[in-house]
Amino acid sequence: MKNQINRRHLLAGSAGALAAGLGAWTGHATAEAKPLPALAAWKDASSMIVHSSSTLETRRSAFGSSVITPSEQLYLRNNLPAPEASILNDREGWEVAIEGVKGPRRLSVRELKTLGMETIATVLQCSGNGRGFFPGKPSGTPWTVGAAGCVMWSGVPLKTVAQALGGVADGMLYITGTGGEKLPEGIDPKSIVVERSVPIKALADAMLVWEMNGVPLSLAHGGPLRLIVPGYQGVNNIKYIKRLAFTATETDAKIMSHGYRISPPGSKADPSQPSVQEMSVKSWINSPTADSGKVAAGTVQINGVAFGGPNAVKRVEVSVDGGKTWADARFVGPDLGKFAWRQFVLQTRLPAGTHTLASRATDTAGNVQPEARVENASGYNNTSWADHAVQVTMA
């Protein structure tokens, strides 16, 4: 609030350039910040970039180094208006229809809680994270790094649920999850419903969860019940899940057939193109960045996050000369499993002047984060280390 007043004051005083400088210094955008939407009014406003009422991004400078992303700082992305908050009045009574098993039936959260319990840490990342670095400005939210977080989930493994209902029916090749949003009347539900299919191999790790970071799942993040598919892109983690079906084919919902496809630049999405499924190895630096303001020349701790999608991350290298030379960074903090991200740090000395800092991760399968992004029409899957490099000025 104080910042906003200062900014208004400066702008009113026609000190636009000074205001822009202040913006860079504090890490806050100089354009008048949009307020948090009601759904996420409980978020930490100073940590978030509000793109729209359904798209909130975590500031690069807000990630911290303690591995887990606090719920108040986690990004938000809703393709449809969220359901009424009243669906949380009876969390235990929320039902999901389990289909494509030998004994299909509806299960309440109350019943799911009797079947099993597991806790897992995963990276939740929108497939459009990094879109803001595409020079062609693809349509969609121009996320830079903050459409991602590392979160703890508690619930029941999906394979336990399937076993309890007699096992997966023969011939099923996909897990199809359907979101519980209320759909507008008069239009084909398939054209708008959030319904995604992932390959059945995801059953090894998938969970139905009711808790995030130690508290009952908020409405913003999919409460009362959410499907979590570890290692897979954000869109596959269906919130307010009301139907979980093992299916022989992918859903023909538009969000699957003509959305979230890796389409050649300038082309339209179609079902023959690769779908946004597993994530790829990626890392980026969160400190210092241009947002850090003036950093004193001398010893610095270059800190960031790295993850491998379906594989654990094995190695992170950091460059302080724009990628000409690299040094191995050290992992810091606890290892929360292969689907979590790792914090890394490189301690080094940086003299006065401007430096280009980059990080490059390698996963346990030997995949190395690439220098260049793969161009595609919608700006998905940007893992380019060059795009994620930061310039810092040491004084």
Ligand SMILES: Nc1nc2c(c(=O)[nH]1)N[C@H]1C(S)=C(S)[C@@H](COP(=O)(O)O)O[C@H]1N2
């Ligand atoms: N039911 C439902 N599930 C959904 C979505 C949605 O709009 N509705 N958005 C998806 C997308 S695109 C992303 S990136 C993640 C965002 O999760 P978050 O808002 O909890 O960060 O949820 C996914 N699951």
Ligand SMILES: [Mo]
């Ligand atoms: Mo997303």
